[in-house]
Amino acid sequence: MSPILPPLSGVLTTFACGQYTYPIFTSGDLTATRAVVFVGGLTNGMGGVPYSYPLSDALGKAGWKLVQFHWSSAYGGYGTGSLDRDRDEMAQLVKHLRSNDLKTIVIMGHSTGSQNVIHYLSSSVLSSDPETRVEGGIMQAPVSDREFMPLVGMKDHIAAVPLAEKMIAEGNGEELMPKDFRKKAGFGQGELAINAYRLWSLVGVGGDDDYFSSDIPLDPTPPFRHSLSDSFGVLSAPALALYSEKDAEYQVAKPEDLLPRWADAAKGKLEWRILKGASHDVSEPEAQVVVCDEVLGWLRRFE
Template identity: 35%
Template sequence: MNLSGTLSTYNPQTRLTMFESGPQNSQGSVVFVAGLMDGYNALPYLPLLGKFLEEQLGFSLIQVMLTSSHMGYGISSLQDDVRELDILFTFLREERAKTRLFFIGHSTGCQDAISFASHGRNRAAVQGLVLQGPVSDREFMMSSLDEMYGKYVRLAQRMINDGKGQELMVREVDIAPVTAYRFNSLASIGGDDDMFSSDIPFESMQANFGQVMTPLIMVHSGKDEYIPSHINKEQLISDLTNASPSSLGAVVLPDADHAISDLASQTIFCNAVVQFIRKVLITLEQEEKAQEQALGGLSL
């Protein structure tokens, strides 16, 4: 299954593009932001998701290219992503007349979703968030880098203390160029990207999600290879769900890996996304109807 659609430039200054598939004249769309090292068509479930959105909701699917996409993540930041997403959502509302917009973040795209919903100028344009595969980059790096983890964290912190946070770390750190700031953000306790670690105190989790008023669901994979085996996944899912004041619950795909590679789990995921959007739309329509009735009463 392949996606066909239209490539558009949403930010002419930096030539950043978006790819829209499905009914492009629809007022409803889902914006998808992938994770580190990803770009267009990065996830195997995207064609099926596009099909579900079009057939069941009449929505289009929009994939977005950010400066941080592919090899650019290490010289960017969540703040940079939010600024670019603000430009994207302005384009979608003013140039494409979109009035129903939802946001799906995958992996580190979940950090983008939370950051945008907390600080984006156009955050009110998004009616709902889906966080697919919210995992801790820090805990994964701790388990995968072994003794090198501490060495790199100390190097990043020393560079930041020396006023060199935007300079690149040594080449051996990653295949992509990485600044001391971004490595520290991803790898250090309390870094800007450190939102989904299992050892974050519950009060700190609540603070991370406290500014998010947009309805959201989190979708977790039971066989997520980026969550170290020693972590209590059930407790982590419970804590993350309870810490978010706008959460409408969590979905667990027991047989899915991080990217939801198997078709059965993809189908469950796509159905969950459609059901979530429908639930949010019903609530919005009820609120809009109540406002119209209230205004009608005032005019009398």
Template identity: 35%
Template structure:
């Protein structure tokens, strides 16, 4: 079906091929400078790809002359996430960081939106993190619980049934087999493996993607936020009107808990610029200039301090 409302968009930039099949699009900055040697590598969420997160281009234009932004296109971009994993994402992101290290002598910050937030924390704290190419900072925006969000979109009995089917497939060695579209097609119109569905929605609260649920224990959070390296500062930005956050979840309290856990583990969180962006939707689509500018101000403040 043709999208008759879409008017098209043109953005100047450079396409960087960092593996045989993957690339990153570096936006050409409005303020050109020969000293633009620092870069943000931006990673979107489920179904995201190039230009699908509205504020990414705005942020690229707002950066100071010494910074540019590149959007990484991974195997999990667009509809590929259903048959991918966080571990595959961070392996590919490590290749991306390594590539930009070879051509830019400055700082590299990894910024994630939505599920891209899991990628940032997986990169810094997940299995094998000590072998990944180092970064100078991490930004996470709109970190949400996929497990809790799914319960707002699907009937609880249906979720229970799909989880049981997925678990049976995993137990039988069919981890990478695709769940029937009749079960999940209403919210996930793409192929989703049994393993990836449980990673997002496991009722045991132990899915690989389950980083940000409000009901996680302190012990679980110590393995993520509590294991952040002191050498890599992070900034946490939550959306105050995120449509994927359950109504009974207070983002300010959630943020305060994550920061407390990170600090107890000696992690370095930029508390001056981290915060809840009041009025912001999940990806800031349709938000006012003041809301978008709040995001820009916080990101620029973080970059200026690393």
């Protein structure tokens, strides 16, 4: 059972997102013209990441807002989603915030939300439009799903990739995976509606979500869709990677070896830190103090 998180004071509003109207929750300094827009990872929803609560308080004291929102991939929606869909929804939110006089916007993601951040920052279309361009990005727990799953014994996902690839090749990538697999696929939270495309994207070599694996080359090389040179190498704004120390045991490469490769590819646009004592979602109170300090220290460049 997930822990009950503390209450958070703020303002609930909405924004138009395609055919839907989604909620936005704004906390911190409600008068600020600077904001951190926060998006969670797989199975998260608005307010679902433990450290977002102390982060809101810390940002408010420093003169920043924290903006959280609902996105279509929240909770179990990621199974039929994509980074492109998330990016488009984030862009709609950024446009909305710009129209409400926000001057400085930094996007921050947890876990798969980190993939959303780098996907956004490496999009030339968004960076060239003043309405959707952002001033910076923060990636907390930027880890490889492809390398995580085998190390924790999630062999069913890996074994199902050839079927997913076959379905995609036959033009059926949006079709759901077979029911017997979907019953195993939900991270212990019941049956997950996941289609062939998103399974391949998350777990396949060179999938659309495959930004952080240890074997990603510097230069474009099949079957990898994102080389380091065309992801970190084309960042449209300065970025910060915050790697949780306890994630290292579930990844192939040591963060001390992996993160400098990303920074080298980014040519001065990426800084990185290892959060000592931190679990994936930074649930430890001591580590939450550290993540807040690191975020605030990095954000001072925009003041």
